[in-house]
Amino acid sequence: MNTSHPIGAAPEYTQPLLYLDGVTVSFDGFRALNALSLMIAPQEMRAVIGPNGAGKTTMMDVITGKTRPDTGSVFFRGNTDLTQLDEAAIANLGIGRKFQKPTVFENQSVYDNVLLALKTDRRPAKILMAGESQNERDRIEEILGIVKLTARRHRLAGELSHGQKQWLEIGMLLAQEPQLLLVDEPVAGMTDAETDATAELLREINKTRTVVVVEHDMTFVRALDVKVTVLHEGSVLAEGSLDHVSSDTRVIEVYLGR
C-alpha cells in the first residue's frame, strides 16, 4: 500500500516533516480548529477528508501562515515553528499551496505564470536584475509538458478552462520545487477523465515530494490509495486506510447524519 516509501524505510520512526500540535483557531468564539494534532511523514501523501466546514481549508491557512492559531504550534522539519513566520517566508522554506478556488494570474500568459512560480531568490533587487536563463526556460517547458499546457503557453491564464487552471496551478506548485505541497480540492469541477489524470499526476509528484490533499470526491481519494485523515469540527475523527475510516461508525454518522 505504501508505495511512496522507499523499501525498508519505516515511516513510523522517522521524524515527521510536518507536525501540528494542538492547534486551535477561533473565529468570533467559533472553533474552526479544535486542538488539532496531525503528523505527516517525509515522502508521504495524505488525503484529508471531512464535511464542509470541518476546518480543512483553515488547517492549510494555519500551515501557510495566512491564519495565526490561538494556541498550538506547527513544526516543519522538526524545529521550525511555522506560526512565527509570514506567508512568503513559509513559501520559501519549501511549502507550496494550491487554493480551493483555482488562483492563477489571469492577465498573464500561462508561460509567465510558471515563470513567476519558478524557484529563485524572490527579493525585489534580485528579481529586478534577473532575466530568464536557458535552464529556466527548459524547466518551464518541462512543467508545461507535465501539466499538458504546452500548446497553450502563450494564452492568457484567464482564458483557460476551469480544469486547465487547476492544472496550471499544480504546475506552478511544481515550479516552486517545494518539499511539501498542500493541495486544496484539486478536482472540484473536473470531469471524470480529468479527475483520474489529476490523481495520476499527484501520485507522480509524490514520488519526490510530500503531498497533503484535501478532497471531497471519494472516487478520487480511492484512486490516490493513501492514508486518510477524517476531520470533523476542527479535530481528527479517524485516521487510516480509506476502507478502515469508511467503516468507522462515527465517520458514517458524520457523513450521513448531515
Place this chain on the structure above:
Amino acid sequence: MIAEKLGLFRSRLGWIVPLIIMGGTLLVAALNLLLPPDAALHVPGYVIALLGKYLCYALLALSLDLVWGYVGILSLGHGAFFALGGYAMGMYLMRQIGTRGVYGNPVLPDFMVFLNWQELPWYWYGFDHFAVALLMMALAPGLLAFVFGFLAFRSRVTGVYLSIITQALTYALLLAFFRNDMGFGGNNGLTDFKEILGADLQLAGTKACLLLASAALLSGFYLFCRRMTRSRFGKVLVAVRDAESRARFLGYRVESYKLVVFTFSAVMAGLAGALYVPQVGIINPGEFDPANSIEAVVWVAVGGRGTLVGPIIGAILVNFGKTIFTGVLPELWLFALGGLFVFVTLFMPKGVVGLWPSLMARLAQMRERLGYQQPQHQPEAEE
C-alpha cells in the same frame, strides 16, 4: 493574427512615444526661438510654458500609473510628492534671487524678512546649491513615500483604506504648508523667481530649455518604466496587482515590492513637480489640495490605466481641455471633470488607448468581410 499585429504595434510604440515627445517639443521650441514674432508659424512664449506644464503633469500621471496601473495601489495623494519636489525646486529658486528681492536681503527670502526672521532656518541650508536642491527634489518625496509605504504596506492596508490615508497625507501637508511658521512662505508659497542655474527665467531660451528638459525627463522615465514593467520584475508587479495573496504564497514579499515601486513613483512625481515650478513661476500650498491628486487619477483613467502611454495622453488631453474649458466656463470645470470620469469608467474602462485595439480589430474584421467574398472560405482556420 490580430493579436500579432497588436504585439507589433505595441513593441514599435516604445520608440514612437519618446520620438513624438522629443520631436514635437524640439519643433515647437524651434518655431518659438527661430521665427520672428510676426511670422505666421511663430509659437508664442505662453504656449511653451503651457506645454512644459502639460509634460510635467504627464510625468505625474506616468508615476501614478506605475503604482495604480501595475501594482494596484490607488494613490489619491500623489500630488503631495509632486508638490514636495516643487517646493525643493522653489527653495533653490528663492535662494537664487539674492539681493534682487524687494528687501534686498542677500540670504533671507522676502517672506522671512517680512516675518522678522533673523536667520535662515536650518532646513534651508544648502539650497543655494543646485546639487543639494536636486538631491532634495528626489529625497523629500522619496523619503516620505518610503516611511508612509513602510507603515501602510507592512500593516497590509489596501484598497479604499489605503486610498483614504493617501488623501489624508496630502491634506495634512496642505494644512502644514499653509502655516507661516513652517518657513515655506505660508499661504503665498514661493514665487518671484529670477533665475535657474544662472539663466534668466524670463528669457525665451530658458523657457524652451525647461520645456525640452521636461520632454527629456518624461521620455527617459517612460522608457525606463516600459522596460521595468516588461521585465520579470514587472510581471511580479502585475501578479501582486491581480492576486496579491497568490503572490505571497509563491514566496514574494508583497510589501517590499509595493514599497520599492511606491517610493520610486514618488521620486518621479517629485521630479515632475520640480520641473513644473520654474515653468509656472510659483509653488504654493494649493498644490497639496486633495483635488489635485484626484485630478491626476482622472488623467490616468482617461488615458488608460496600466498602459504607460495612456496616462501621458490622458494628462495632456484633459489639461488641454481644462485650459480651453476654464477659459470659457471656469465654474463648471469640476463638474465636467467628474462627468468625464464617470463616462470613462462606464464606457471606456481601458481609456483612450483602449479604443485603439478595438478600432484595429473592427478594421480587420471589415477588411476580412470585404476580402473573403467566396462562400467556401472558413474563418475558423485562423489558429
